[in-house]
Amino acid sequence: MAGILVYALHDDEGKFNNNSLGAISEAAKLAGELGSEAAVVVVGDVADDACAGLGAYGAKKVYRAKQVPEGLAQPIVDVMAKVIADEGHSYALFGGGLLGFEIGAGLTARLNAGVTMEVTAVKAADGKLVAERPVLQDSAIVDVGYVSEPGIIIGRLNAFNVSEPGEGRAEVVDVEVELSEWSSRARMRQRGEQRGADVNIEDADVLVGGGRGLGEKDNFKLAEELAEALGGAVAATRAVVDAGWYPYAAQIGQTGKTVAPKLYLAAGISGAIQHKVGMQSSENILAVNKDPNAPIFEFCDLGVVGDLHKILPKLTEAVKAKKGG
Numbered sequence: 001m002a003g004i005l006v007y008a009l010h011d012d013e014g015k016f017n018n019n020s021l022g023a024i025s026e027a028a029k030l031a032g033e034l035g036s037e038a039a040v041v042v043v044g045d046v047a048d049d050a051c052a053g054l055g056a057y058g059a060k061k062v063y064r065a066k067q068v069p070e071g072l073a074q075p076i077v078d079v080m081a082k083v084i085a086d087e088g089h090s091y092a093l094f095g096g097g098l099l100g101f102e103i104g105a106g107l108t109a110r111l112n113a114g115v116t117m118e119v120t121a122v123k124a125a126d127g128k129l130v131a132e133r134p135v136l137q138d139s140a141i142v143d144v145g146y147v148s149e150p151g152i153i154i155g156r157l158n159a160f161n162v163s164e165p166g167e168g169r170a171e172v173v174d175v176e177v178e179l180s181e182w183s184s185r186a187r188m189r190q191r192g193e194q195r196g197a198d199v200n201i202e203d204a205d206v207l208v209g210g211g212r213g214l215g216e217k218d219n220f221k222l223a224e225e226l227a228e229a230l231g232g233a234v235a236a237t238r239a240v241v242d243a244g245w246y247p248y249a250a251q252i253g254q255t256g257k258t259v260a261p262k263l264y265l266a267a268g269i270s271g272a273i274q275h276k277v278g279m280q281s282s283e284n285i286l287a288v289n290k291d292p293n294a295p296i297f298e299f300c301d302l303g304v305v306g307d308l309h310k311i312l313p314k315l316t317e318a319v320k321a322k323k324g325g
């Protein structure tokens with residue numbers, strides 16, 4: 001039975017990241033529609049229980065290559081190429097992110113396969129998968145089908161939602177892989193968390209997004225104080241990330257993360273299309289901007305025209321007072 005193979009990235013404690021869990025959930029859903037199964041490749045010495053636990057997201061099988069290091073693309077390409085050659089998977093699906101892009105591209109070259117990157121949705125049609133990819137600065141979406149197998153699908157970071165964990169357990173199969181000679185030429189010296197990785201924007205119900213309207217780096221404390229009062233996290237536009245005001249890990253948009261919190265409060269953000277594509281699925285969008293003609297007012301649920309330096313501190317006070325009262 002042809003199926004969908006997913007790569008799942010984990011940290012040094014064996015905890016899988018959300019982006020990978022989203023890819024597994026998506027693969028399981030699509031495999032169900034195709035009448036096939038989703039399987040996962042895990043590298044490194046991850047515990048049986050943690051691997052089997054991926055069954056809760058819909059994986060039927062986990063191929064674990066214990067001897068292969070996590071974090072380097074080429075050895076993982078070797079593992080995935082072998083599993084696909086042995087098991088005949090029809091598709092490989094990646095959740096995006098830097099490593100996902102690198103492995104996906106490497107696997108494509110290795111297998112002489114077709115690839116679609118920056119995919120925001122995948123659908124099953126006539127027993128095959130079709131990837132949806134935004135083009136022309138996200139102003140249009142194209143459907144991409146595959147004329148040969150396997151097809152490689154690389155999603156945007158966090159494009160695929162994590163489904164509620166179920167009760168399932170995946171079968172864990174250990175695989176021995178002989179690494180290509182070139183795959184051993186790079187070694188992982190140290191793995192560390194990216195600066196700002198503690199900004200947990202994917203899981204937050206409330207996000208306060210800060211843009212250039214904050215005026216300067218130090219003013220991000222206005223967004224942080226409000227986010228803290230609301231029990232949320234802080235997100236950012238590319239303009240402020242590029243200016244070094246806030247970590248890349250918090251960037252929302254075309255070249256950042258895609259989020260869908262219950263509330264997205266955009267402070268001093270113009271609402272450029274490249275930012276919009278990363279947050280437009282938020283349940284409620286509240287914008288504070290001093291320019292009544294700012295594009296963000298065209299798609300927010302509630303707009304406040306005014307100076308954020310006055311509005312944000314007052315809002316923070318009001319939230320605190322309400323919570324305290």
Ligand SMILES: Cc1cc2nc3c(=O)[nH]c(=O)nc-3n(C[C@H](O)[C@H](O)[C@H](O)COP(=O)(O)OP(=O)(O)OC[C@H]3O[C@@H](n4cnc5c(N)ncnc54)[C@H](O)[C@@H]3O)c2cc1C
Binds near residue numbers: 270273306
């Ligand atoms: C290929 C490509 C990819 C991109 N990817 C991304 C991406 O992933 N994410 C992203 O965010 N951008 C991305 N961009 C950049 C994007 O086009 C915009 O430049 C960026 O989103 C603008 O950020 P901003 O809203 O912070 O700044 P600005 O557009 O400068 O907007 C600042 C806003 O703050 C308001 N303001 C100013 N002072 C105050 C005040 N005191 N009180 C209230 N409001 C105030 C202004 O009226 C203005 O609307 C990309 C661009 C390209 C070309």
